Amino acid sequence: MTSTLPPQTDLPHYVHQGHFDPYALEKGSEGSLINQASQLRLMWLRFKQHRLALISGILLLIAYLMIVVVEFLAPYQVHTRNVDFIYAPPQAVHLFHEGEFVGPFVYGRKMTLDMVNLQRVYTDDRADVQKLRFFCHGETYRFWGMAEGNLHFVCPAENGQLYLLGTDRLGRDVLSRILYGARISLTIGLLGVATSFILGIVIGGIAGYWGGWFDLVVQRVIEVLQSIPSIPLWLALAAIMPADWSPLLIYLGITFILGLLDWTGLARAVRSKLLSLREEDYVLAAQLMGAGSARIIGRHLIPGFMSHLIASATLTIPGMILGETTLSFLGLGLRPPITSWGVLLTEARSVSIVALYPWLLFPVLPVIFVILAFNFLGDGLRDAADPYR
């Protein structure tokens, strides 16, 4: 209050005539917006400052949107085989043909057998200009296995081919397979993190809030799990999955295995946070009002550090994607006909194949990209989770 006392020796009872506004301080002139911003808004402002995280987040969002409409984006289907084009190298997209603009097109391919090296040799046929078609009707697919359709973003010319990233040993388009593989590889990380998130919150929450013998046991279990090298253990768990399981079950099994060993870090974080937060006054208040433990943990404590949890969970997704890729590469994870990036990389198993058909290593590029993006996003989220720092 800015009122000054009237200059009198005996102080009379004085009441300020103006209207009392209890929110006056919050409405203060300087930095008015930032003072009124909600927690979520503060986080967003902080997150926006981390350019790399913002870009990564947007790119990941695009990637996840893409896997919804893979059928439309991919020029071919995941199992389409073309026996005339086995191990065909990537085709380059050209714009000009003999100095003349034709729009994006590829040259046709001629295959000859090199009988000395026993190789297929593909050469561009400069006379055969195959103009690409966009938003075109191509191969028929079943959208998500349900509705039929044949609209594609890009298709090869009539009776032409379009193998932008080459083909594999069965003449399947690597680009289309990478796009379809994204569906598995990108979701397996999310589902795995969801599993570990639930396990981490429940186990860490109980351990941190109640303490006692349960806490002791959980701490020992976490120490044990963290001291076992993860990939051998993943391998062992993956190896005991029955071979006759359906692809969907194997997919869920792998997700579960990845999540099963990953919850330890989250549980530790939840536990230590709860240990410090449960001494806060608002917990006592809730207890006095008769709230049960589950309600206090779920309604009052966990929302307090949810953002931290989400940030650290984001940082564990790359490990899961790498884990799936490694398991599949070693033949103990996903198996064909499921197509993930790891399964695609099994095609490039030996050095001789890498030397002859290097384009089979292309699936590693999206892996690297996604892992980097998740790392940056996680860093940004971690900074944003504590906007007051």
Place this chain on the structure above:
Amino acid sequence: MLRYILWRIMVMIPTLVMISLLIFTIIELPPGDYFESYVEQLKAIGEKADMQEIEDLRARYGFDKSEPVRYLNWVSGMVTGDFGYSFEYRMPVTDVVGDRVWLTILVSTVTIIVTWLLAFPIGVYSATHQYSWGDYGLTLLGLIGLAVPNFVLALVLMYFANIWFGTSIGHLMDQQYLSEPMSWAKVKSILEHIWIPVIIIGTAGTAGMVRRLRANLLDELNKQYVMTARAKGLHPFRVLVKYPLRMSLNFFISDIGSILPAVISGAEITAVVLSLETTGPMLIRALQSQDMYLAGSFLMFLSFLTVIGVLISDIALALFDPRIRLRGGRTR
């Protein structure tokens, strides 16, 4: 000090018991046992299994007993150095594994040492030159090291070594030395081969360590005592070496606990691609053929290696840091 070491070793025992329980459960999880699949296999190729022999084997290895008894047999066997019997190779696990255990230890140890030697200067440089081009470049390099799967790195490195040096870099030694006893020539051959797997396995660990060391050192550098030392006119280098570096050295030693499992994991994968003579390829094969005792022993051995590594790092930490030594109790 002695009390601390003894206490630390005592704590290790329950951890190992729990690990062994977990691994035993995994071994026992698949329905049936090796003999059943073996009989099936014989039937499939039209041969008759000698049921008497199978029953004998079952009885000999205690498959007719209940699970707790089998677990006790397995564990007590391991304590006395008997790691069980590999049914696929028809040999005791110790004979199958042979030198591979030592080679795994060798590869892991060399990797850890190289990781340290690389991560320390890089981490210190990145922290003291924060947001410089060098810092950004090294961070980017480290991130790529984190993001590229080990097996792809191994494949690519093998490919380029083939082009540049014209040699095959697989394996851990020249093939002629494989069954030979240790000799200087063999050691030399191993040294010639070991750097490739060490680079491949080490990248991810080094990158992670640099990142954590940088963050840790930056925290220390922002503290008041550093400012005080600088204000007194101490040379920046002397300040760095005298105080914050010492503090982060602690973290540096204890960090081994977090990179060791990763190094061992990476070593197994890399070993498969490079066909190294370590435990990796054998573990995969044992898992694929469900030779679970062999696989279980490998898992147990790898976990043991990690636990011992953490023990060593904890003891080293206690040697360096009197606070831990004197407390004589919990480290975390």
